[in-house]
C-alpha cells in the first residue's frame with residue numbers, strides 16, 4: 272500500500288463564501304515516481320477513497336502492474352475528497368456540508384495538482400460516478416491541464432432525478448435513528464436495477480432469519496457502510512452529488528466546455544437508473560456538434576449504476592484506446 276500523504280491548504284473559501292482557515296488534503300501516489308512518467312489522476316466515487324489499487328483498492332481490477340492503467344508505465348495520483356475520513360484525523364471531518372459544492376472539491380484537486388505537486392500537464396483525468404462529476408468540474412476550471420478526460424458512470428450535472436434522490440437521502444440522514452445504515456439501503460437500490468436483483472436473488476429466502484436474501488443483502492451493505500464510513504462524510508458526499516453542475520454561473524454546458532482541449536471519453540451503462548445513459552447520449556451529441564473530440568461507450572449490463580464496479584472486462588475494452596499505447 273502506498274503511504275497516505277497530506278498537505279494543508281490555508282484560507283480556502285468555499286463557493287458558499289465560507290472561509291476554512293486550514294484544510295488537510297490527503298492523497299496517494301502509485302506506480303512510477305512523480306516526474307518520471309505520464310500522470311493519471313483518478314477521482315473516487317461517493318464512498319470510495321484514494322486507495323485505488325492494492326489488496327483493498329476499489330479499482331484494483333483496472334489499476335496495477337500490467338493492468339489497464341499500468342503502474343509500470345504511469346504515475347497514478349488519487350486525492351481523497353476532504354471530509355471523507357480516509358486516513359484522516361477527527362478534526363479533518365467537515366461538519367457543515369451545506370457550505371460545500373462539487374466545484375469546491377474540483378478547485379482543491381486542481382490546486383493540489385498544479386501548486387502542491389507542481390504539475391504543468393496531466394495525461395489523463397478519470398472520474399467514476401461522483402468522481403466523474405468532479406472531473407467535469409476540474410476540466411471546466413482548468414481547460415488545458417488534462418490531455419484525456421474520462422468520465423465513467425457520471426454526468427456534468429445533477430439531474431432533477433438525482434436531486435430528488437439526494438433529498439430523500441438527506442431526509443433519511445436527518446431523521447432516521449440509523450441514518451447511515453438506512454441511507455445505504457436506499458442508495459443500493461439506486462445503484463442496481465430490478466433485473467439485477469432478480470438475477471441475484473430469485474426471491475430466495477434466508478430461512479433461519481425469516482428474511483428474503485435481497486433483504487439480508489441490503490442490510491449487510493447497510494451494516495458494512497455504518498462500520499466503515501462516517502455520517503458527516505456521507506452528508507457531505509450527498510451534498511456534492513447534488514451540486515455538480517458545470518454550467519452554473521457559466522451560462523450553459525456549451526460555454527463551460529468550449530475551452531476544454533482534452534480528448535473526452537464518456538462511458539455509461541445501458542441500464543443505469545441513477546446516471547441515466549440518455550443524459551450522456553445528449554451530452555455526446557452536443558459535444559460532437561461543437562466539434563469536440565469525444566468517444567462514447569455503453570457498458571451492457573443488468574447491474575445498473577454499479578456495473579462500473581462489476582463489468583471490468585467491458586470497461587477495459589473501452590478504455591484501452593487511451594491507456595494501452
Ligand SMILES: CC(=O)SCCNC(=O)CCNC(=O)[C@H](O)C(C)(C)COP(=O)(O)OP(=O)(O)OC[C@H]1O[C@@H](n2cnc3c(N)ncnc32)[C@H](O)[C@@H]1OP(=O)(O)O
Pocket residue numbers: 316317318399400401402462484485486487488489491495512577580581
Ligand atoms: C454517486 C456515487 O458516487 S455512487 C457510487 C457508490 N457506489 C458504491 O458505493 C458501490 C456499492 N456497491 C457495492 O459495494 C457492491 O457490492 C459492488 C458493486 C462493489 C460489488 O457488487 P457484487 O459483486 O454484486 O457484490 P455484492 O453486492 O453481492 O456484495 C458482496 C457482499 O455482499 C454479501 N452478500 C451477498 N449476498 C448476500 C445476502 N443474500 N445476504 C447478506 N450478504 C450478502 C457478500 O457476502 C459480500 O460481503 P462482503 O463484501 O462483506 O465480503
